[in-house]
Amino acid sequence: MISLTRTKIEALIDLRSIAPHIEEAYRLTSAGEVNLPPVGHITFPDQSADCHIKYGHLIGSESFVIKVATGFPNNSAQSLETGNGLVLVMSAKTGVVQAVLHDEMLLTDVRTGIGGAVASRVLARKDSERVLIVGTGPQARRQLEAHAALMPNPLRFELWGRNTERTKELVAELSNEFDVMHSDDLQTSVKHADIIVTATGANSPLLQSDWVQAGTHITAVGADALGKQELDPNLVKRADVIAVDLATQCFDHGEVSHAFRAGLIHKRDLTELGVILEDPSKGRITEDQITLVDLTGIAAQDIAIATCILNAHTK
Amino acid sequence: MISLTRTKIEALIDLRSIAPHIEEAYRLTSAGEVNLPPVGHITFPDQSADCHIKYGHLIGSESFVIKVATGFPNNSAQSLETGNGLVLVMSAKTGVVQAVLHDEMLLTDVRTGIGGAVASRVLARKDSERVLIVGTGPQARRQLEAHAALMPNPLRFELWGRNTERTKELVAELSNEFDVMHSDDLQTSVKHADIIVTATGANSPLLQSDWVQAGTHITAVGADALGKQELDPNLVKRADVIAVDLATQCFDHGEVSHAFRAGLIHKRDLTELGVILEDPSKGRITEDQITLVDLTGIAAQDIAIATCILNAHTK
Incomplete structure (x- = not known):
C-alpha cells in the first residue's frame, strides 16, 4: 500500500504528461465510458462547512478512485487552508486499497488548471498569444x-x-518565471486578449458581452456552485461555441446555468468538451468565432490525475 | 496524520471499552442525532463486485468518519480476502484528515459483533447461559x-x-478459549438455547418458528441485503418484541423485510434498538417473551468504533 504526502505528490506532477489523460477523461465521460455515481455530500451547518466525496471508474481500467474534499471556510481565521482532503486509488480487480494520496486538494487544483488549458488548446485560435487571467487565487x-x-x-x-494590491503581488511573484503583467483596466485587457480565463469566486458578472472581440476564446472555471457567476449571460448567448465539461452539471450550477434560466440559451446549444476533443470540427471552425467553455470539474479528471501520480510513483 | 495498519488496529481493540460507544451510537441514531447521508455505492458488474461508502457525523462530536468497504467475491479464487477497505477519521472542526485506519474490514466485523452482543444483553433474559451461534464464517x-x-x-x-466439517474445525479452534460444542441438530439446539445468533449468508429460512421456545432471544445479523433471509417469517410475526437497528433500512432489506412484504407485520410493530437501550422497558418485560433483533449495520457504529480506535491510539 502506497501512501504519498503532498510534497511527494507535487514532485511527481508533470503537466505535459498528465494532460493527455485529462483529455481522455473528458472524451470517456462524454462517450458514457465512466461509471460516475452521484457525489456524496455531508454538511456541518454550524460552520457553513462541508465534505464532498467524488468517486468513479473509467470502465475497463484497473483502478477506481475516491476523492474526499473538505471545505471549512472558518479555517482561514486560524491561518489554516480552507480546503483539505485526500484521494484513494483502489484496485478495480480486487477492491484492495492501492494508494492513499494525501494531496490536501493539490490534485484538484492541478487537474482544474490542466482542464482549462486543454479546453483553451482545442477551442482558441491557433495563433493565440495574449492570455488574460481574471482572478488572483490559487486557481488563477x-x-x-x-x-x-x-x-x-x-x-x-x-x-x-x-x-x-494582491494582483500586483502575484504578478511580481509569477514574473520570475512567466511573461506576465498586471492589468489595471479589465475592459481594455478583455478587448486585447486572445484567450480569457476567469477563475474567481465572483457571484455577479465581471465580463460584459460588448467588451469581447470576435475571435476570442473564454475559459470560465470559477462558477462551480449555485450562485456563482463571472460572465454576462448575453456573452454566453453570443458565443458561437458553448462548450461544457458535463452538460447536466453545467446546466444545474455552472456558468451557463444563468443564461439557461434567463431563457437565453437552450440545452441543444451546448457541446460537451469531450465531444469537441473527439472531433474538433464541433468546436471553433473560423478565426472570428467567439468560443466559450464552462468547466465545473468532473470526477473523471480526479481519476485520471490520481492514476497518473500513482503510475509516476511506481514506474 | 495517523496511519494504522490492521495489525496495529487489532492490538487497540478492547470489546468491553468499545461497547458503551456502540450503544451510544444506536441511541443517537434513534434520537436523530446523527447526520447520515445516503450510502455511496459503485458496482463492477463484470465481477459481481462493489464498493460501499458509508459516512456520517454524530452531531456535536469532534470527528466525522468515512468508511470505504469493497466486496470482490472473485478474490477467493486467488486466496485473497473478498472484503477490503479502510476508515478515514476527519476533523469536524477543520476538515483535516486525522487518521487513515487500514482495517481491511476488521472494524466492520468487530462493530457488528459488538452490536449483536449489545442487543442480546438488553433483550435476552438476564439468566441466559446457553447461546447457539448459527454460522461458521468470520461474523459467527x-x-x-x-x-x-x-x-x-x-x-x-x-x-x-x-x-x-467446517463447523467442527471452527469449534476445535474456538474451544481453546471458549466453552463451545458443535451442534449436529439445529432443531434440538434451537429448543435448548436462551440466545440464538444467526450470522450466515443464507437466502432462505434456517430457523422454523415452532422450534423456538418461549423466553428465547434471537439476534439476526446475516440478512443485510435484498434476498438474504435466515428466519421463518412466522417467527418474526410471533416475536413479542421485534427490534431493529434502523427501521427504514430493515424494512427495505433486513430480516424483517420478508415478514413485512408477506403482510405478517406492520411498521408499528418494530422498535429501534436505540429506543430500547434508552428505555429497556420498551424491550423484554417478562421471562417468557420471545425477543428478536434484526441488525443490518449502521454507519454510526463505524463512527463509534473508529473514534474509539483513534482515541486508544492517541491517549
Whole structure:
C-alpha cells in the first residue's frame, strides 16, 4: 500500500504528461465510458462547512478512485487552508486499497488548471498569444501555469484581480518565471486578449458581452456552485461555441446555468468538451468565432490525475 | 496524520471499552442525532463486485468518519480476502484528515459483533447461559467473542453450520478459549438455547418458528441485503418484541423485510434498538417473551468504533 504526502505528490506532477489523460477523461465521460455515481455530500451547518466525496471508474481500467474534499471556510481565521482532503486509488480487480494520496486538494487544483488549458488548446485560435487571467487565487495561478505549459505558442499573460494590491503581488511573484503583467483596466485587457480565463469566486458578472472581440476564446472555471457567476449571460448567448465539461452539471450550477434560466440559451446549444476533443470540427471552425467553455470539474479528471501520480510513483 | 495498519488496529481493540460507544451510537441514531447521508455505492458488474461508502457525523462530536468497504467475491479464487477497505477519521472542526485506519474490514466485523452482543444483553433474559451461534464464517466467530466478552454470565456456546466439517474445525479452534460444542441438530439446539445468533449468508429460512421456545432471544445479523433471509417469517410475526437497528433500512432489506412484504407485520410493530437501550422497558418485560433483533449495520457504529480506535491510539 502506497501512501504519498503532498510534497511527494507535487514532485511527481508533470503537466505535459498528465494532460493527455485529462483529455481522455473528458472524451470517456462524454462517450458514457465512466461509471460516475452521484457525489456524496455531508454538511456541518454550524460552520457553513462541508465534505464532498467524488468517486468513479473509467470502465475497463484497473483502478477506481475516491476523492474526499473538505471545505471549512472558518479555517482561514486560524491561518489554516480552507480546503483539505485526500484521494484513494483502489484496485478495480480486487477492491484492495492501492494508494492513499494525501494531496490536501493539490490534485484538484492541478487537474482544474490542466482542464482549462486543454479546453483553451482545442477551442482558441491557433495563433493565440495574449492570455488574460481574471482572478488572483490559487486557481488563477494554476490556470496560468497550465496554459504556459500546454499551449502551442509562447504566451504573454495579463492578470486582473478585484484586489489591486494582491494582483500586483502575484504578478511580481509569477514574473520570475512567466511573461506576465498586471492589468489595471479589465475592459481594455478583455478587448486585447486572445484567450480569457476567469477563475474567481465572483457571484455577479465581471465580463460584459460588448467588451469581447470576435475571435476570442473564454475559459470560465470559477462558477462551480449555485450562485456563482463571472460572465454576462448575453456573452454566453453570443458565443458561437458553448462548450461544457458535463452538460447536466453545467446546466444545474455552472456558468451557463444563468443564461439557461434567463431563457437565453437552450440545452441543444451546448457541446460537451469531450465531444469537441473527439472531433474538433464541433468546436471553433473560423478565426472570428467567439468560443466559450464552462468547466465545473468532473470526477473523471480526479481519476485520471490520481492514476497518473500513482503510475509516476511506481514506474 | 495517523496511519494504522490492521495489525496495529487489532492490538487497540478492547470489546468491553468499545461497547458503551456502540450503544451510544444506536441511541443517537434513534434520537436523530446523527447526520447520515445516503450510502455511496459503485458496482463492477463484470465481477459481481462493489464498493460501499458509508459516512456520517454524530452531531456535536469532534470527528466525522468515512468508511470505504469493497466486496470482490472473485478474490477467493486467488486466496485473497473478498472484503477490503479502510476508515478515514476527519476533523469536524477543520476538515483535516486525522487518521487513515487500514482495517481491511476488521472494524466492520468487530462493530457488528459488538452490536449483536449489545442487543442480546438488553433483550435476552438476564439468566441466559446457553447461546447457539448459527454460522461458521468470520461474523459467527465475532458474535461468539463479543457475547463472551459482554454478557453478564459465563456462557456455554453451541455452534451449528450448514457445512459440518467446517463447523467442527471452527469449534476445535474456538474451544481453546471458549466453552463451545458443535451442534449436529439445529432443531434440538434451537429448543435448548436462551440466545440464538444467526450470522450466515443464507437466502432462505434456517430457523422454523415452532422450534423456538418461549423466553428465547434471537439476534439476526446475516440478512443485510435484498434476498438474504435466515428466519421463518412466522417467527418474526410471533416475536413479542421485534427490534431493529434502523427501521427504514430493515424494512427495505433486513430480516424483517420478508415478514413485512408477506403482510405478517406492520411498521408499528418494530422498535429501534436505540429506543430500547434508552428505555429497556420498551424491550423484554417478562421471562417468557420471545425477543428478536434484526441488525443490518449502521454507519454510526463505524463512527463509534473508529473514534474509539483513534482515541486508544492517541491517549
